[in-house]
Amino acid sequence: MAESLHSGIWEISYIELTLRLVLAAVLGGLIGLEREFGYHPAGFRTHILVCLGSALIMILSIYGFTQFAAESNVRMDPARLAAQVISGVGFLGAGTILRTGVSITGLTTAASLWVVSAIGLSVGAGFYFGSVLVTVMVLFSLFLLNKLEKSFSQTKKFREIRIQIPDGSTALNVTLAKIAEFGLSIHKIQIENPIVGTEAEERVVTVRLLVKAGKPAHFQKVLLALPGIPGVRNVECE
Template sequence: MHGEPITEIDMLIRLGLGFIAGIIVGFERASRRQVAGIRTHALISTGATLLMLLSIWLPQEYIGLKNGDPGRIAAQVVSGIGFLGAGAIIRLGNNIRGLTTAASLWVIAAVGMAIGAGMFIAAAAAELLSLIILIMLDKFEKQFFPSARNKMLELNYTNSNPSTEEALEVLRGFGIRAQSIDVVQSTRKGKEGKGSKLRLFVTIPDTTDLSKLAKALKAAGDVVRIEIKEKY
């Protein structure tokens, strides 16, 4: 093994740095209410650091393992972290959430292994770049490439002849695109006879103020109830 043998003090310092690195990235994820927050990232980073230290320590400590491969355990960490990342991914209808958090788990494991191997500058650089990606590029992406979600919008009317054009006009004003429209006659009776329901499969931008949208739809016609559901 090349270089000076790793000491217990070195191990404690690296474990502490791995712990701090996990907390920093985990804090950003927790601030966005993601399923994997501070504790998850701190545990992964600290564990990855420990496993990297173990990879280095085993060939150093045992005479029979001097020619061992320090990267063997590290390779298993890279494979194993995929299971945790998969647990952070959630499918909601046609939308998938948690991919960024899964990627952050994978990166923080790599940062922990780099710290365990003593690559402090590379680990710090990766940590800084990760924060830039999660914070600054997130704002850039939302500004220039606003995302949208597919929803089922249901408008309940008091009459049997809903004002479809008025509803579509309101949606267009909010930048919402309707992919399909369906009118369903209700069995309930209102003041003007049987009511009706207008179902629209729409694409709603994430920046849409849903409370303002609901008020605008109610003001445009005889809408008594508005429901926005996930499209499965």
């Protein structure tokens, strides 16, 4: 009788198994939808797969070795596979982090993948309330707090402008004056090595300007004005 009760702890019905996997797919998909709507690297299907896989690994870790539960020399450890998910999902998150110039994107998506894996583990362990609660909190953070964050950081965000001008040209001085005219502050100027142009005597340099605009509209006006400056060959921004 005692052995039967002991073995029952490590068993799960097909209905309960299905419930956990379906719930993991739903909760992961809800978070993935927000990422999908924002055109982020990891979207709807990726989050479902991460959450579903985590849930299955958690279920496997708890119930996948029931045939050894009654062995006297075997000690069941439900957390052994879950620990590998927590550390192993990092490589997937790292693939969504991109650095372009001075800007880094994908950090929030990487964090959402990590949280989704934790939600999957919780669902797989049958911790339903905590899983649903965290999903609601994550969606609140991604939807509402994202808008609040943008409203605070909109006037503090640094942007990079890249222009190409002939080496030794006065176009840089005119560009700097034009940027100041629109109320943007310049925090860093970096001039890259000159590149030989179409003509033998022409050398073109790329100038990187790290600027901060008081209003987004001012930044857009600068981008429209810079191509009209004599000597400015190309204008790019991040």
